[in-house]
Amino acid sequence: xxxxxxxxxxxxxxxxxxxxxxxxxxxxxxxxxxxxxxxxxxxxxxxxxxxxxxxxxxxxxxxxxxxxxxxxxxxxxxxxxxxxxxxxxxxxxxxxxxxxxxxxxxxxxxxxxxxxxxxxxxxxxxxxxxxxxxxxxxxxxxxxxxxxxxxxxxxxxxxxxxxxxxxxxxxxxxxxxxxxxxxxxxxxxxxxxxxxxxxxxxxxxxxxxxxxxxxxxxxxxxxxxxxxxxxxxxxxxxxxxxxxxxxxxxxxxxxxxxxxxxxxxxxxxxxxxxxxxxxxxxxxxxxxxxxxxxxxxxxxxxxxxxxxxxxx
Numbered sequence: 001x002x003x004x005x006x007x008x009x010x011x012x013x014x015x016x017x018x019x020x021x022x023x024x025x026x027x028x029x030x031x032x033x034x035x036x037x038x039x040x041x042x043x044x045x046x047x048x049x050x051x052x053x054x055x056x057x058x059x060x061x062x063x064x065x066x067x068x069x070x071x072x073x074x075x076x077x078x079x080x081x082x083x084x085x086x087x088x089x090x091x092x093x094x095x096x097x098x099x100x101x102x103x104x105x106x107x108x109x110x111x112x113x114x115x116x117x118x119x120x121x122x123x124x125x126x127x128x129x130x131x132x133x134x135x136x137x138x139x140x141x142x143x144x145x146x147x148x149x150x151x152x153x154x155x156x157x158x159x160x161x162x163x164x165x166x167x168x169x170x171x172x173x174x175x176x177x178x179x180x181x182x183x184x185x186x187x188x189x190x191x192x193x194x195x196x197x198x199x200x201x202x203x204x205x206x207x208x209x210x211x212x213x214x215x216x217x218x219x220x221x222x223x224x225x226x227x228x229x230x231x232x233x234x235x236x237x238x239x240x241x242x243x244x245x246x247x248x249x250x251x252x253x254x255x256x257x258x259x260x261x262x263x264x265x266x267x268x269x270x271x272x273x274x275x276x277x278x279x280x281x282x283x284x285x286x287x288x289x290x291x292x293x294x295x296x297x298x299x300x301x302x303x304x305x306x307x308x309x310x311x312x
Contacts (some may be wrong), residue, residue: 075104091230092154093200107147116144155230158200160230165198168255169205170237170259179251181244184212204228219245233262 076082082100089099118139122132169190176186191205204225211221223240237258244254 002235026158047273075101086150087227088155089226091158093152095157101251103147103151107144108141110146111140112143112145115140159230161198162204163198163231163233165194165201166231166233166237167193167259168198170255170262174252174255177255183241184218186208219258233265237262 016099076085085100085103089095089103094103115136118135119132122135127135172190172193173186176189177183181189187205188209191202192208194202194205207228208221208225211224212218216224221243222241226235226238240258241251244251
């Protein structure tokens, strides 16, 4: 029974590790860099790159078959809740049609696995029925909320990357607009330039450009960009740009002012983190460094005191 519990724990850990955001993206980036820098391994990398979509398609087919049945018990009933879930997944970088079903199916699977693990641990430990039921409910609820934590981490990571890339994108937008490009052409150019440096922001700007090319008004496309990013800085930037376009003021001057303000804000955030460092160092100082210093300084004195008291 203990071996079965250990196997279940390992399976839960592997599932949680496989769902960590950005792991597949980093793997594909490494393969792409290796294929570009090393000539003799191109054939091998091409074979690996061709095998990866086949594996992904097989896993996707399996998930597509099981996801509707597993996600049905926890599927939101209202259309608004479904739209909110889809927007959260889009902010984490998952825009596929089946992403909500796969996410909800993962909640059911994780809850079932954790509850089964708790049941095996409780029965093998010889606990009372009430304790076993409590452990099953607790670990089942924990497994049900783990995908929510994973989604929050994915959204937070993607939001931080967009926030770090935004000042560079604004500087490039100012240069492009002042060079004579229109705002749409400047956004398209900046998205192309940021593809290898800041791929997430480049992807979002490319989507905004595609929406504009399909007939969506520029203001609406930029507002969609701000909603997808989930950043207050992006929302304020889009609002200022739309207002400048509405009243006919200079877009280049507006973008330059926003770039300067964002650069100042980034410096202030860095200074704030530097000021918090001294406060954060107090906990390791008190817990780890001060006891060692007290042992080194007061140890010999205590030994002499104990020896002198023993001699008396």
